[in-house]
Amino acid sequence: MVGVMDDNRLYAIGEVARRTGLSVSAIRFYSDEGVVAPARVTDAGHRHYDVHAIARLEFVSTLRELDAGLEDIRRLLDGSVTLTDLATAHLSRLDDQARRIRSRRAVLRTIAKQHTEAEQVVLLHKLAGMSDEDRDRLMDDFWAEISEDLQISSDFLDIMRNGPLVLPDEPSTEQLEAWIELADLLRDPGFRREVREALHATFSTPDAAVMTSTKMVDAFKRGGEILGRANDAQQAGAPADSPLGREIAAEYTAHLGEIAETPDSPRFRRKLAADVLNIERWHLEALEEEEASGDPYARYQSLVAIIDGSAQQAAEFKPFAWLSAALTASADHTLSPGRATRECPPSGDVAEA
Template structure:
């Protein structure tokens, strides 16, 4: 190909696939300047204009603005530096779009009111620091005053969501719902009661040495009965109830009487609150953890068994 050959704007359009109007637009802005003009004043371009226009088209398709493109093609800016900066900007835009999509999906699935939609939208727009402050406020409301206890440091870490920068839509949607839950005063009160029970249990454990917690006791002793299909109100359940209530009473340093069983039933009802399990499931999605085991059936069986025997 003859490097000295000059091309009219029409010929350049045929070689690049761009319209004459588009090439004239780029030419008027100095991005692809003509090399010369014909005797009658028509613009003429060298073969270099083809490569330049191909680069311009690529950069435009990638979303770069014209002033930046002009600096790139004129070598005033390094293309790798521009690409890195633009990729970073696109990542931020993608994050915003994921958040918006999560809100819209949640609204569609839940049939949210305008007020709920506004709240979810505000939660979705929070920065990373704002997200951390929101969850920090929730954890303070639940565990305030217990922070110094070693047992609670691990519990608080296990309750903390950490939405990754490259999160999937499912993670974003889970974060929005989880954040909304963390603002619910009723949910905070339920979680606070559980923290207080755990603190009392921890105090007893510190005095008597390491022991399994009540949740583990109930899960291990009631699980087989549930799997075997034993009715919690039946006589076959009596030895199972006697075993786990005796163990829990010993764990807490209380007599295994009717009043203790009533309190234990209330505590297990609190632990089995569906909002707590929902929070843990959402937390697993946000953090990319395996889904947690559902203990609701075990707790429900235990509560039914205790209620029947404390009403006699």
């Protein structure tokens, strides 16, 4: 066991090696490079170190284990840079290395999963290393081709496109693999043709122009905001039959009432409560059908959801049962004797219910 060091004593290089865990050759190297000089060199060339030099050697050894370069260590020790500056710069380099490693892992996993020709390896590597600007250009080109002559509003087209596709600073292997597959598909003329034909078939009906209008897009966004509030309330543990629940139920009722041109009433709220659960069931069934059908646009959406993280968000988005309960509770609340609320005027609605 290494004992307590004496501030007034000089230590031979062999003892310094035992105390620091460095080899004698490493200590000599740092001395020869001018990083940590010995306190004294005898006429016979023996090097001796004081406690301050030993502490510097231990510090240098730690930095080297953290992969700091010798030149950076010199600059740190002579005061040219601070430890914070060195750590920040080195962390940035490590982050870059980690991104490259994840990119390479994604490429290798993709190669291992499929029969990849030699010429495809180069393409996969380029796809994984694309910048945000490169991805934007590829996405712009893809959407310009498949949406040409499509009779929908630009606002609805933005929703379909899912906005700019940006990989997070530290993407998972799954996200990189999804991007490689998506980028490969976006460049495939056959895939572009299939998506274009599918979209034109879907949005060529007379009702499509109405359903994809800017007005309906705004209504869709507003409904999404209310569902988001319901989801936040549910995750925060707020009871559906609470002032917050009644407030969100009233907001949702007013929103849907405006679209359907239907006045607020307990009956309407109960209908909306059932409809909300049907929306959830319909959404899940539609997703299952799309995955089973091999719809090219569904595959596009699935990959984008993995890349931008919305797949995880969608899995955690479960406001429907809570909102349904809030609508039902608010309908019952308006029928309680002596209660007249702003959500449901008592005039003809109680009789109607």
